[in-house]
Amino acid sequence: MPFQKIETERVADAIVRQIERLILRGVLRPGERLPAERDLANRLGASRPSLREALADLEHRGLVTTRPGAGAYVADVLGNAFAPPLIALFSTHEEAFFDYLAFRRDLEGLAARRAASHATPTDLDVIARIFARMEAAHARSDPQAEADLDVQFHMAIVEAAHNVVMLHMMRSMFEMLKRGVFYNRGLLFDNGDIRDTLLSHHRAILESIEARDPDAAQAALDDHLGFIEQAMRAHLKTAAQEQTARLRRDHLTATETRA
Structure with a gap:
């Protein structure tokens, strides 16, 4: 039968999907700095470990870049x-x-x-x-x-x-x-x-x-x-x-x- 068990979405995956949509729709622009980790986690209502996991996934796929001591940025992909x-x-x-x-x-x-x-x-x-x-x-x-x-x-x-x-x-x-x-x-x-x-x-x-x-x-x-x-x-x-x-x-x- 073509049915699958309903599973609760992981918080990190939900964060990834939300940031993806914001980039896709042009709300978050290339080169734009994301809020500091603590602030962003609070806005999302998520734990900082879940946020870090989501950002790592986005960075792996080239949508976000992290700069030591400066934070996370939307990747500059326009060029x-x-x-x-x-x-x-x-x-x-x-x-x-x-x-x-x-x-x-x-x-x-x-x-x-x-x-x-x-x-x-x-x-x-x-x-x-x-x-x-x-x-x-x-x-x-x-x-x-x-x-x-x-x-x-x-x-x-x-x-x-x-x-x-x-x-x-x-x-x-x-x-x-x-x-x-x-x-x-x-x-x-x-x-x-x-x-x-x-x-x-x-x-x-x-x-x-x-x-x-x-x-x-x-x-x-x-x-x-x-x-x-x-x-x-x-x-x-x-x-x-x-x-x-x-x-x-x-x-x-x-x-x-x-x-």
Whole structure:
């Protein structure tokens, strides 16, 4: 008969499953420090030996790391989506950058659609609060803070889509963006006119998601990333023209010296 004896779940296994869910759903983030052992055991209502057993299991499976004298941390697994040599190639080839933007337009467009349909009131509050901070950074002319909040804003939309595979894939992509693998965000946010346009784009994305309009949310997201693509193509064209102009000048200088 296909019946099995009902057994009480071990406390350590219950702890493992709870931490796994928090990592999977993006509540616990890569590199985040877990509470001290005593505090975490109290929060879980578990003994410290059971907690240690659970953490050892999670560390064995690469989800948690322990640092002597520092405690336990969620493993930094975001970079595992791409091998380091491939990441290095991404950072040196324009083709990878524009393919990256195309990937974002496809996947984030879907995320914006899902967020407009599936975002909870709490999700909407988080997105709106990040946008308010972005407006404040814009008002005080703080491009670095505005650029950092830009990534947070887009990530909050992905989180509001409530798809864990999309969540972890996009976290990996945004982590490389923050590290400057794909492009220097300062090229965009140091330009006041472009910053004004980007802020208006984010406002349109937020308002369409708040209005529960999937088509408008996807269109606003697509317009935003399309503008970034055009701005970066214009920058690269200008940079290439300047390089050519300098080569001509240097050649002229050398010719004059020989004369």
